[in-house]
Amino acid sequence: MPLDPYTVREDFPILKRVVNGKSLVYFNNAATTQKPVQVVEAIKDYYYNYNSDVLRSVNTLSSQATDLYMEARRKIAGFIGAGEDEIVFTRNTTEGLNMVAEALSGRIGRGSLVVTSIMEHHSNLLPWRRIVARKGGRLTVVGMNRDFTIDMDMVEKSLEEGCEILTTLHVSNVLGTVNPVKELSKLAHKHGCLFILDAAQSVPHMPFNVKDVEPDATAFSGHKMLGPTGIGVLYVKRSILEEVEPMLLGGGMVKTVTLETQVYEDIPFRFEAGTPNVEGVIGLAAAVDYLRKIGLENIAEHESKLVKHLLEGLDRSFVEVYGPGEADKHAGILSFNVKGVHPHDVAQFLDADGIMIRSGALCAEPLVNALGASAVARVSFYLYNTLEEVDMFHESLRRMRMLM
Ligand SMILES: Cc1ncc(COP(=O)(O)O)c(C=O)c1O
Structure with missing residues (x-):
C-alpha cells in the first residue's frame, strides 16, 4: 500500500x-522531525506507570522499567539489523561520531591517514581533524563527481596510500545525494581500512541494514526519525566494540570495583556510563514501530x-x-x-x-x-x-x- x-x-x-x-x-525535516501521538503516548505511559532507574535496583518498578528498556533496545537494534549488544545509546549523531573518533584514536599514529569527504556535516569532519592533529596523522578530504556524489577514484587513490579510516556520510544534508555506501565499505575493507558512516539522513528515510552495508560503525539521531531529542544510536561492529576503551567511566559500566582496579561491564553497557535516557529509548522504539508500520x-x-x-x-x-x-x-x-x-x-x-x-x-x-x-x-x-x-x-x- x-x-x-x-x-x-x-x-x-x-x-x-x-x-x-x-x-x-x-x-525542515533534515534538521528535526515532528513527533506522532504514538511516540508522545509511549513516553507518557512510561512516566505515568513505569518511571524508575533501570539495570540496577531489584524492585518491581525498576524491573518493569528495565524490561521496557531492554525490549526497546532490541527493537532499535533490529531496525538496522544490528545485534542488541552492538548499539550504544548516545545523545545524537554528533555524540556518536565524536565517540567513535575518540575510541579509534588508538589506531591513529604519526603519519596515519584518515580519509573523509568535502560533503561532510561538521560533526563528521571536526572530530577526525582534531584526532589527526593530536596524533600527527593526516586527513585527506576527497571531492565530488559532477553528479554530486563522492569521487570514488579519489577515494581509491587515497586508500591505496594506506589508510586507517574512511569516513563519509550516506545522504548529504545539503545536496540530498546518496553516496554508494556498499561500494565505499567494500573498497575500505579491501584496503584494510575501517569504514565509518554518518547515517543521520539515511536511517530515517530509507531501508538500511548494517549486514548489507557492513560499516564498522555508524551513527544516527532519534529526533530526525520521529523520536525524541536527546537520544541517538551508535552502532559499532562487535569485534571493535570489544577492543576499544570506554570514554566515560562511572556507575552502570562496571562489574566490580576495588580501590585499586575495576572490571568493566560487558558490551554495550560499558559504553553507557551513568543513568541512561530511558524515556528517549522508549520514545525512539515507538518511533521505530511507527516507521516500520508505514x-x-x-x-x-x-x-x-x-x-x-x-x-x-x-x-x-x-x-x-x-x-x-x-x-x-x-x-x-x-x-x-x-x-x-x-x-x-x-x-x-x-x-x-x-x-x-x-x-x-x-x-x-x-x-x-x-x-x-x-x-x-x-x-x-x-x-x-x-x-x-x-x-x-x-x-x-x-x-x-x-x-x-
Ligand atoms: C548528515 C548529518 N550528520 C550529522 C548531523 C548531526 O545530527 P545531530 O545534530 O542530531 O547530532 C546532521 C544533522 O543535521 C546531519 O544532517
Missing part, C-alpha cells in the same frame, strides 16, 4: 497548527515524488538548485538559492506564508563554500508532507518573484 500522507498527518497534532495566519507547512520503502518513494514535484515547479531563471537536477538522484532534500536574495530573507518570506525551511551553511560550511555559496536555503521532506504543500511553496516563491 503506498503511503497516504493525509492519513499519516492525523497522527501529528502539530501539523494542525496555524502559523502566521497560515496552515503550518513543515519542510514501511521505509514507502517513505523513500513518497519523498522521491515530492522532490520530483518540487523540481518540476522551480523556475530555474530565478532559482539556482544545488545538487543534481534529476529527482531520482535525490533523497528528500533540496538546497537552492533565489538569485539576488539572501537565503535568510527567502526563509523569512516563506515563514510569513507558514512554510518552515532552513537556511544558512547547514553545518556543512566547506561543502556550501565549494558550491560557490556562503549560505543556501533548504527544503527537506518527510512522510507527512504532501504535493499540495509543495504547490504552496511554489506559489510563495512566485509571489516573492513578483515583489522583487
